[in-house]
Amino acid sequence: MADNSSVTGGGTLRHFGKRFYVVQLLVSIFLCVNVMLIMTLFSKVHFYTTMRYILFTVTLLSDTLILFITDVLYILASHAMTMPIALCVPVYIVLVVYTFVTPLTLTSMTLECYVAICMPLRHGELCTSRRALHCILIIHGLSFVPLTLILSIFFASAPTSLYSEQRICSMDIFVYLRWQDNAKMAVYQLYFFVMSATIIFSYIKIMKAAKKAVSGENNKSSRRALGRVTLHGFHLLFGLIQLWCPFMETAALQTDFKLFLNVRYCNYIVFNLTPRCLSPLLYGLRDEKVFLALKRNVPFQFHFRQNRVRITRI
Numbered sequence: 595m596a597d598n599s600s601v602t603g604g605g606t607l608r609h610f611g612k613r614f615y616v617v618q619l620l621v622s623i624f625l626c627v628n629v630m631l632i633m634t635l636f637s638k639v640h641f642y643t644t645m646r647y648i649l650f651t652v653t654l655l656s657d658t659l660i661l662f663i664t665d666v667l668y669i670l671a672s673h674a675m676t677m678p679i680a681l682c683v684p685v686y687i688v689l690v691v692y693t694f695v696t697p698l699t700l701t702s703m704t705l706e707c708y709v710a711i712c713m714p715l716r717h718g719e720l721c722t723s724r725r726a727l728h729c730i731l732i733i734h735g736l737s738f739v740p741l742t743l744i745l746s747i748f749f750a751s752a753p754t755s756l757y758s759e760q761r762i763c764s765m766d767i768f769v770y771l772r773w774q775d776n777a778k779m780a781v782y783q784l785y786f787f788v789m790s791a792t793i794i795f796s797y798i799k800i801m802k803a804a805k806k807a808v809s810g811e812n813n814k815s816s817r818r819a820l821g822r823v824t825l826h827g828f829h830l831l832f833g834l835i836q837l838w839c840p841f842m843e844t845a846a847l848q849t850d851f852k853l854f855l856n857v858r859y860c861n862y863i864v865f866n867l868t869p870r871c872l873s874p875l876l877y878g879l880r881d882e883k884v885f886l887a888l889k890r891n892v893p894f895q896f897h898f899r900q901n902r903v904r905i906t907r908i
Contacts, residue, residue, distance in 0.1 A: 613859055614672055620863065621665045624871035628658040631878050634888045641887070645726040649703045650877065650884075652730055656695045657870040663689060664866065671762050679756060682763040687741060689765065694737035694785065696870075697833050700826040701789045702729050707819040708796040711803045740781045747774050766840070779837065786834045793830060797823045818880070825877050832869035839865060 632654050634641075641647040663685060670677075710717045748768050761767050769775040800823060804816030839861040847854040878884040 676760040
């Protein structure tokens with residue numbers, strides 16, 4: 595445990611150099627994009643009274659929070675700044691909960707697409723703003739289940755003296771025994787298996803509905819829903835791969851320290867930073883109403899109509 599923490603600490607700043615500033619630049623850009631999208635979704639009553647956009651806003655808020663916290667931890671670790679483990683606990687709670695909030699919300703958005711296309715007569719009844727709030731509460735409740743399991747095992751097995759120890763705040767420090775890591779991964783995999791199965795089921799049903807659609811308008815709506823579900827699937831896939839990143843990093847650490855630093859850096863950029871910005875941005879650009887509102891809210895009027903046309907054809 596201590597070795598892992600030290601690896602992510604002072605050595606990171608010395609070995610990464612320019613990479614540290616690249617990460618800060620990317621985080622700044624991604625945070626600006628997400629904040630711009632959030633402001634856009636709060637700019638019209640339609641967005642915060644429609645279930646689809648309410649859930650979309652939740653994913654943006656969740657991803658933005660995770661981006662900010664992980665970047666702060668990255669800065670602290672790069673400068674080898676430590677803190678008592680007890681102070682790291684609330685940070686860990688927020689990160690674990692919102693790591694699950696985003697994929698669970700994406701799954702809920704997929705089910706909303708399924709209801710809209712396959713059960714159009716019941717969509718107005720099932721997908722109200724009130725039900726969206728209930729859905730958000732359920733999502734947060736489900737997100738607390740893995741956290742409760744992980745922390746219960748940690749508090750039961752870790753000695754009391756450990757909480758006052760000064761460590762670099764890393765998610766690894768809450769896995770005190772190896773079998774705890776296996777238990778955590780089992781719970782994570784179970785969640786992502788259920789979510790993946792839900793998205794695949796919805797995609798198949800919507801695809802069948804698209805083939806059966808008689809009118810051009812119904813077919814167009816089905817195609818748009820398929821595009822949204824596909825983006826949700828890719829976003830979820832990145833989240834699933836992110837769970838396996840610690841295993842790749844451990845294997846790299848056993849081989850070569852420099853390789854470990856390179857693998858951890860690439861994992862952070864590819865599977866943590868990028869999906870939390872690009873997926874919401876692409877989803878927003880594909881939505882006609884969000885795109886028009888976003889275009890009015892952009893400080894500089896970029897002429898990206900042609901780029902958007904290409905995106906909507908994906």
